[in-house]
Amino acid sequence: MRILFVSYAEKTHFQGMVPLAWALRAAGHEVVVASQPELMPTVASTGLPGVPLGRDHMLYQVTAWARRLDSAQEPGLFDVGERWPEHHSWERLEEGFGSAVSLWWKVVNDPWVAELVGFCRWWGPDLVLWEPVSFAGGVAAEVVGAVHGRVLWGMDLLGRMRSRFVDALAARGGGRDPLAEWLGDRAGRAGGVFSERMVRGHFTVDPLPEVLGLGAVAGVERVPVRYVPYNGPAVVPEWVSGGGVRVCVSLGTSVVERLGGYSSGVGGVLEGVAAAAGGGGVVAALPGYGGAVPAGVRSVSFVPLHVVVPGCGVLVDHGGPGTLLTGMAHAVPQVLLPGHHLDEPLMARRTADLGAAITLSSGEVSAGSVRETVERVLSEGSFAGRAAWLRDRMEEMPSPAAFAAGVEDLVDRHRASLSRGWVS
Template sequence: MRVLFASTGGSGHFNPLVPFIDACTARGDDVLVVAAPRLEATLAAREHPYRISGELKEDELRRARARVLELSRDDGAALMIREVFGRLGVAAMLPALEEACREWRPDLVLHEACEFASVVAAGRQGIPHARVAVSAARFTGSMDELLRPVLAPYGPGIVERLRTSTYLTRLPASLDPSPYAVTHRYHETPEPGVLPDWWGGAEDPLVYLTLGTEAGALATATGLYRAVLEAVSELPVRVLLTAGRGTDLSGLGPFPPNVHAEAWVPQADVLSRASLVVCHGGSGTAFGTLAAGVPLVCVPLFADQPTNARLVTEAGAGLAVASTDVPVGGAPVLDTEAISRIRSAVELVLKEPSYRARAENLGHETRATATCGELIDTLDPRT
């Protein structure tokens, strides 16, 4: 089978496709990835063929981002979806995807949930396509209607095709009910490695602090890292902080004695040993943590993070500490009271066993779903 994968920029959007790319490769399928220019270095480090789409129009992108930064969190997220992922993203990626669908003739197109040009290109060539979730279904579903005016110029019924296409999500049903009629759930199968003992044999609970690869690189992340470090520095815990390869760790220090900082550590290595994760509620971190059966404390910033934090709290698998609502580009307000609330949330989740128990239940539910390879077998249109 020939499978075309499509992704916008950013590792958080590409990573959900990776286990399916690996599963197709293991099956002996032919794989081609079409992605935004930001992913070129990532794709060049892998073995499968790829093509890079056009760039977003820089002047229009700059104007859109400037508008986003002036808006509230919810309004900024809506504008980002409509203008950047929708109008500008489709225009930039459609030529490369149309060429790939027309000339390479894939049997199936798999696209991450915020990439929409492939839906247009596959529809024009009569090729089946499936959507791989990045976020929770309630957030993904909220995007669809926002896209209607920007997808209308490409033909009628595109949003309806998007809604009726197969939807693949790694979130268990009890956590994230899906509005999509054809929904398949799956789990990944990471193999944890050995986590170094950076704490000299200490056996206190391990708290993992991360803001992921995207939010962690923002200038506004420094204040959040410092606030959380202040909140946990005097607690009887070990802390591992990862800030991303693009972050200067020296700007976050000096670190308390119980804190060790690294640019990056494989998530599976940490989650296999962590007692708690403190994060921004990004999808990759939050749902990877729950799949491993580990509870969370979320301090959401923007985009889908408030939705993810609500899912965590509603499920009883952790707590959320909300900062004051500010424009997307602004720094979250994390005063002494907020730091105290973070500390209290960490203490409560570590002390109260129900949070861990609920997270473990969600992990068991996740692992009972299909593997990516099993799903690919069912999606093969030739069978």
């Protein structure tokens, strides 16, 4: 089959798809990655063929502009905090979807959706797999009549929130649907019509073990596929093979590459970790960090986490899904310092509730609290035990290779539901 992976130019979102793409290619399928020009060097570094389409997005410029206009702007609808809200008012849902469409989804999809439709018409994919904000993939697949599915990189906040929105809209007897209006317009320009599948796909590939997920979502077919860590191309440093890394610190790359740098609290985190580790055996992956580094801490701009983490006693991280799941896949307990972005606080809280981590909120982070927390995780065996239990739940999930083995049956099952939105 011809299989197209679709991701807007966001490296961390795309990298979670790479093991699945390679599993499908290794199984004999023709695999291509479509994105905006900015992502092409990253795609090329994976060895997968890429096709650049449209223009690069300006999400972070638009976000900075919006914040300057409204410095008191409330957190977004999908920044759900530590607990999933049981319900939202209609006004909150309508305003939240309107803001997400205008300030996020349009910004990253509009510069290339028309070109993606054109490429799909020419190449004729049998299956389109798209990361959950790259609605361009769902639109293009529906227009050309291809089976398609989302590939999640974290919790399915969008699927759950969309289900709530649709239910609330029906209960009101109708109303404005900003997402359907926008996608319907973009599909209409290519001769298609809006379908709810443009939001949810025919199915959804979910890398989270069921104990961490949000539960069944109406209208979403969940296809579990085990998370396989991929950190990009790397040469393993000589010091890694020597062992001796007791604590690993990773506070993310997007905060530097996209959001302007680390907060002033990094120095306190490093001080607390160094004290807890007894003055040695600490590696901190902090790209772009120029602050003070305590004795006994090896500061590096990049390290392949899947190589370093397996030998650690604890991983101290920001709770981003890629980092958190990498630690989880290797049964390493974690100290989580999540921000307020999307599912980070909720994922951290769920992992802590399962006994595999301790979470410190931004207001709790200090050199003293980090030291005390890291010492506790290192000394109390229950955290390692629960981390191993959680790793076992991940290993019960089908691998990317297992998904590849059954993908033709999955596609065939969904072909009957296809409704072509254009006439060739």
